[in-house]
Amino acid sequence: xxxxxxxxxxxxxxxxxxxxxxxxxxxxxxxxxxxxxxxxxxxxxxxxxxxxxxxxxxxxxxxxxxxxxxxxxxxxxxxxxxxxxxxxxxxxxxxxxxxxxxxxxxxxxxxxxxxxxxxxxxxxxxxxxxxxxxxxxxxxxxxxxxxxxxxxxxxxxxxxxxxxxxxxxxxxxxxxxxxxxxxxxxxxxxxxxxxxxxxxxxxxxxxxxxxxxxxxxxxxxxxxxxxxxxxxxxxxxxxxxxxxxxxxxxxxxxxxxxxxxxxxxxxxxxxxxxxxxxxxxxxxxxxxxxxxxxxxxxxxxxxxxxxxxxxxxxxxxxxxxxxxxxxxxxxxxxxxxxxxxxxxxxxxxxxxxxxxxxxxxxxxxxxxxxxxxxxxxxxxxxxxxxxxxxxxxxxxxxxxxxxxxxxxxxxx
Amino acid sequence: xxxxxxxxxxxxxxxxxxxxxxxxxxxxxxxxxxxxxxxxxxxxxxxxxxxxxxxxxxxxxxxxxxxxxxxxxxxxxxxxxx
Numbered sequence: 001x002x003x004x005x006x007x008x009x010x011x012x013x014x015x016x017x018x019x020x021x022x023x024x025x026x027x028x029x030x031x032x033x034x035x036x037x038x039x040x041x042x043x044x045x046x047x048x049x050x051x052x053x054x055x056x057x058x059x060x061x062x063x064x065x066x067x068x069x070x071x072x073x074x075x076x077x078x079x080x081x082x083x084x085x086x087x088x089x090x091x092x093x094x095x096x097x098x099x100x101x102x103x104x105x106x107x108x109x110x111x112x113x114x115x116x117x118x119x120x121x122x123x124x125x126x127x128x129x130x131x132x133x134x135x136x137x138x139x140x141x142x143x144x145x146x147x148x149x150x151x152x153x154x155x156x157x158x159x160x161x162x163x164x165x166x167x168x169x170x171x172x173x174x175x176x177x178x179x180x181x182x183x184x185x186x187x188x189x190x191x192x193x194x195x196x197x198x199x200x201x202x203x204x205x206x207x208x209x210x211x212x213x214x215x216x217x218x219x220x221x222x223x224x225x226x227x228x229x230x231x232x233x234x235x236x237x238x239x240x241x242x243x244x245x246x247x248x249x250x251x252x253x254x255x256x257x258x259x260x261x262x263x264x265x266x267x268x269x270x271x272x273x274x275x276x277x278x279x280x281x282x283x284x285x286x287x288x289x290x291x292x293x294x295x296x297x298x299x300x301x302x303x304x305x306x307x308x309x310x311x312x313x314x315x316x317x318x319x320x321x322x323x324x325x326x327x328x329x330x331x332x333x334x335x336x337x338x339x340x341x342x343x344x345x346x347x348x349x350x351x352x353x354x355x356x357x358x359x360x361x362x363x364x365x366x367x368x369x370x371x372x373x374x375x376x377x378x379x380x381x382x383x384x385x386x387x388x389x390x391x392x393x394x395x396x397x398x399x400x401x402x403x404x405x406x407x408x409x410x411x412x
Numbered sequence: 413x414x415x416x417x418x419x420x421x422x423x424x425x426x427x428x429x430x431x432x433x434x435x436x437x438x439x440x441x442x443x444x445x446x447x448x449x450x451x452x453x454x455x456x457x458x459x460x461x462x463x464x465x466x467x468x469x470x471x472x473x474x475x476x477x478x479x480x481x482x483x484x485x486x487x488x489x490x491x492x493x494x
Contacts, residue, residue, distance in 0.1 A: 061431035066453070127464060132454045 002332035010085025010239030016049030049232025049336035071144030077237035098157035102188030107136035161397025165343025187344035220364035221302035222372035228334030236344035259288025264398025268344035277315035284404035288358035330362035343395030348401025415485035440481035
């Protein structure tokens with residue numbers, strides 16, 4: 001079967017340390033993290049990654065009042081991506097655009113808010129808002145993009161825990177290859193920092209990160225003292241097209257998606273399985289027709305939990321341990337865990353390596369955990385190499401969902 | 413409470429739920445939806461805010477009575493004064 005080549009032609013994002021790719025990349029190369037303390041209902045102060053994009057850039061105040069934070073982040077990212085792509089959006093057939101947004105979860109924030117609201121009225125449900133259901137339907141963030149931008153093609157979210165950002169991109173690639181759409185807006189978003197339940201759940205699990213002295217060192221994958229996740233919000237939406245369409249309109253082609261795989265542990269609810277992660281990465285390599293030596297960067301999923309990081313390192317050692325040409329890094333050390341946005345956002349932070357041939361490091365490693373020692377782990381300062389041509393992006397999630405996406409510098 | 417005061421209460425609520433709208437020149441006799449970008453969900457918000465802020469209940473069959481500022485005042489003033 002002939003399969004079209006699928007390329008990235010636009011990127012829009014907001015992350016805790018940047019609201020454009022340029023700003024985000026600059027901070028990744030300069031070691032600038034973006035974590036702060038926020039007040040969490042019922043819990044007090046917790047560390048979190050907060051985005052400070054201007055929501056009014058693309059939304060009216062009424063849209064912001066009625067919609068969700070996830071929807072707003074999705075709209076901002078999608079609009080920025082379309083602007084970046086140079087697509088003649090006004091004259092483009094909106095029925096041929098598909099919107100595929102990965103989310104770890106959706107609706108917790110809005111339901112928690114309403115329960116809190118009616119608690120002020122003695123739990124009288126007459127005070128429960130009629131906005132609850134449109135805010136909490138699972139397709140909300142993708143649907144808000146279509147309403148804001150007048151897109152009449154298909155839209156839905158892809159619920160894939162913290163593998164969702166990659167899953168959104170993979171769904172888009174498949175829909176483009178099936179000819180269902182001509183342009184896809186795809187990636188992932190997260191509004192999770194507004195849900196006390198996410199924080200409290202990680203805390204009860206013993207997986208919520210803390211640092212005694214420096215908030216920006218809380219997320220420290222591979223460090224011996226790491227003690228858990230920093231929950232973040234964020235979003236990254238890409239414009240994807242078939243290569244022939246992108247070339248026909250003279251688009252600036254940023255990269256090509258050449259390999260992917262999603263698989264399942266079929267094991268534990270939360271504990272990752274390095275055997276299945278290994279299978280996932282190898283299957284993605286097979287799709288790409290590549291050897292491990294051809295991968296220049298593996299952007300890890302590692303979330304700064306004691307066990308999860310070790311498990312992923314085992315898997316990476318298994319696949320890339322013999323590859324002298326593969327460098328390993330991590331983006332969560334800067335921005336925390338952006339949940340549904342993580343895969344898409346972390347990939348975006350690495351794509352500029354195709355131009356500058358610099359690999360951003362994993363930061364906050366003061367004492368490397370020997371169990372996380374990996375060949376070519378780029379620690380604390382960026383590394384300039386001769387050439388970066390291929391990136392493998394790992395994103396894993398609860399219920400044992402693994403994803404690996406392989407993206408290549410575009411060469412005709 | 414006077415009808416003018418009730419009108420101001422309704423305008424204050426519209427300012428909250430439709431913050432992009434200019435409420436300084438609302439024509440009291442004209443339907444609100446004909447002079448502002450208000451949809452059915454916004455009217456449900458008006459009903460909710462009357463309930464939350466003023467403990468006033470507007471049954472569904474009476475929603476049409478909230479059509480204009482004048483009709484709001486006529487319908488709501490007795491409720492405020494009850």
